[in-house]
Amino acid sequence: MSVNQDRSLRENLLQLECHFTWALIKDDFNVTDVLSRLEEQIKLDLRKKEGLAQTYSALAYVKFLLEFHEEALCNLMTSVKLSMECHGEEFHKTLIVTYGNLAWMNYHMKNYTECESYLKKLQKINELIPTESSSVPEVLGEKGWTFLKFSPTYYDRAKECFRKALEQEPEEGEWNAGYAIALHRTEYESFTLEDSLTIKQLRRAIDTNPDDDVLKVLLGMRLAVYKRYDEAEILVEKALERSPEHPHVMRYVGKYFRNKGCVDRSMTLLKRALENAPNSSFIHHQLALCYKLKKIQLLQEGSHHAKMSKVQQIRDLCIYHLEKxxxxxxxxxxxxxxxxxxxxERRELSRADELFEITFKTAKQKNDNLHVINFYYAEFQLHCHKCEALAIKHYMECLKMFPESIEGKKSAYNLKKIADKRIHRNTDDADAHGILGFIHRVKGENRQAIECYEKALSYGDNAEYLSNLCALRLSLK
Structure with a gap:
C-alpha cells in the first residue's frame, strides 16, 4: 500500500464511531482492571445478548491494548454473531461500533482488504439510517457504557452520551439506566431530596427497567443519604429478596448496610459476593472499609490490652483487603x-510515607481524587506524625477542592474541631480564627468569614488573612 493510500484509509478510519476513536487514553485507566471486570461481566452473563455483544466489543479493544490481536479479533467476531442473533441483519445499526473496531483491528494487523470490506459494510449501514453514526442512539448508548466501564475520568462524557440518546428515545430502558448510573457516580449529596437529579433519574430508570434490582439498591442508598430510611429499606430488602445471588446486588447491598452501621450483615454479603468475583477490587475495598469500621467501634469501647490486640488483628485484615x-x-x-x-497506624511510617508519595504522584498525573488523598494525608499527619500544621494545610486543600464531598465535609469538621480546641486554650489564637474564616469562606458564608478574619487580624498581622478580608468585603458591596 502506498503512503497516499495509507493516509486516505487512515482518514476514513478516523471518521468511525468505535473504541479506537473515542479517545480512550491508556493512562486514564488500568487495563488489567478493566479486562477483569469485562471478563467477569461475560462470565456472569448479566446482560441480554445485545449487551453481551457490546461487552465483547469493548473486551476486544482491551485485548488490542494488551497486544493480544488474535484474541481481540475473535472477541469481535463473537460480538458480530451475538448482534446478528438478536437482529438477524448484517447491516443493523447496532453493528456500527463493532464493524468500526473490526476495520481498525484489520488495519493494525495489515489486513487491508478485510479493513476495507468493513468500511463498505459501514457505508451500507450509513445509507440505511437517517442520521450520522455519531447521533445514532445505539452508538451513543454503547459509547456511554464504555465510558462508565473504563474510567471515572470519563463519567461526565458518559452522562452526556446517555442524555443525548434519551433526547431521541426517552422511553428506552438502557439509556435511562445508564444515565441514572452516570449521575449516581457524579452527583455529590449537595442537593435537597426534591432537587436531586440522580434520585429523579433513578426512579425513571426503575420505571423503564422494573426488573433491575441493582437500580433499586442504588436508589435505596441515595434515599438513605436524605434520611428516607423507610423507603430505602423497602427497596434494598426487595432487591435482595428477588436477587439474592446477583453479585452486583450483593455488593451494593453490602455497602448500604455498612453505611447504616450493620457491619456484620454487610460483611456476610460481601464475602459471598467475593466468592463469585475474587478479583473484584471494589469488593475487597468494601470489606476493608467494614474492618476499618469494626476497628473504630472497638477503639470507642475502650483501650485495655486484650482489646488493643483485637484492634490490631482487625487492622491487619483491613490492610490485607486494601492491599488486594x-x-x-x-x-x-x-x-x-x-x-x-x-x-x-501500624507504625510503619516510612512505608506509609512512601505510599503517600506514590499516591500523590498518581493522583496528580491523572488529575483524579486529589481531594481524597489530601484528606487521608491530613489524617496521617495529625494522628501518626502528630503534625497539626501539615494536617491543617491538607485538610484545607481537600476542603477547597471539593467542599461537598464526604472528605470535604470531614475536613471542615476536623478543621473546626482543631480551631475550637485552640481557641478554648487561647482565645487570642489568630490562626485558629483564620481557620474558621477559611471554612466559612469556602462555604460561601461571607459575613461569618469576615468576622473571623477581623478577629484573626486583631490578634496578629497576616497578609493572607488581610487579602481574604478585603476580597470578601468587596464581594458584599
Whole structure:
C-alpha cells in the first residue's frame, strides 16, 4: 500500500464511531482492571445478548491494548454473531461500533482488504439510517457504557452520551439506566431530596427497567443519604429478596448496610459476593472499609490490652483487603490513600510515607481524587506524625477542592474541631480564627468569614488573612 493510500484509509478510519476513536487514553485507566471486570461481566452473563455483544466489543479493544490481536479479533467476531442473533441483519445499526473496531483491528494487523470490506459494510449501514453514526442512539448508548466501564475520568462524557440518546428515545430502558448510573457516580449529596437529579433519574430508570434490582439498591442508598430510611429499606430488602445471588446486588447491598452501621450483615454479603468475583477490587475495598469500621467501634469501647490486640488483628485484615484492592487496581486512589494511613497506624511510617508519595504522584498525573488523598494525608499527619500544621494545610486543600464531598465535609469538621480546641486554650489564637474564616469562606458564608478574619487580624498581622478580608468585603458591596 502506498503512503497516499495509507493516509486516505487512515482518514476514513478516523471518521468511525468505535473504541479506537473515542479517545480512550491508556493512562486514564488500568487495563488489567478493566479486562477483569469485562471478563467477569461475560462470565456472569448479566446482560441480554445485545449487551453481551457490546461487552465483547469493548473486551476486544482491551485485548488490542494488551497486544493480544488474535484474541481481540475473535472477541469481535463473537460480538458480530451475538448482534446478528438478536437482529438477524448484517447491516443493523447496532453493528456500527463493532464493524468500526473490526476495520481498525484489520488495519493494525495489515489486513487491508478485510479493513476495507468493513468500511463498505459501514457505508451500507450509513445509507440505511437517517442520521450520522455519531447521533445514532445505539452508538451513543454503547459509547456511554464504555465510558462508565473504563474510567471515572470519563463519567461526565458518559452522562452526556446517555442524555443525548434519551433526547431521541426517552422511553428506552438502557439509556435511562445508564444515565441514572452516570449521575449516581457524579452527583455529590449537595442537593435537597426534591432537587436531586440522580434520585429523579433513578426512579425513571426503575420505571423503564422494573426488573433491575441493582437500580433499586442504588436508589435505596441515595434515599438513605436524605434520611428516607423507610423507603430505602423497602427497596434494598426487595432487591435482595428477588436477587439474592446477583453479585452486583450483593455488593451494593453490602455497602448500604455498612453505611447504616450493620457491619456484620454487610460483611456476610460481601464475602459471598467475593466468592463469585475474587478479583473484584471494589469488593475487597468494601470489606476493608467494614474492618476499618469494626476497628473504630472497638477503639470507642475502650483501650485495655486484650482489646488493643483485637484492634490490631482487625487492622491487619483491613490492610490485607486494601492491599488486594490496590494490587488489582493500582490506580485506586482512595484505597491507596487509606492503605497508607493504615500503615501509619501500624507504625510503619516510612512505608506509609512512601505510599503517600506514590499516591500523590498518581493522583496528580491523572488529575483524579486529589481531594481524597489530601484528606487521608491530613489524617496521617495529625494522628501518626502528630503534625497539626501539615494536617491543617491538607485538610484545607481537600476542603477547597471539593467542599461537598464526604472528605470535604470531614475536613471542615476536623478543621473546626482543631480551631475550637485552640481557641478554648487561647482565645487570642489568630490562626485558629483564620481557620474558621477559611471554612466559612469556602462555604460561601461571607459575613461569618469576615468576622473571623477581623478577629484573626486583631490578634496578629497576616497578609493572607488581610487579602481574604478585603476580597470578601468587596464581594458584599
Amino acid at each position: 484492592a490496590t494490587t488489582l487496581k493500582p490506580s485506586f486512589i482512595s484505597a491507596m490513600s487509606d492503605l497508607a494511613l493504615q500503615y501509619g
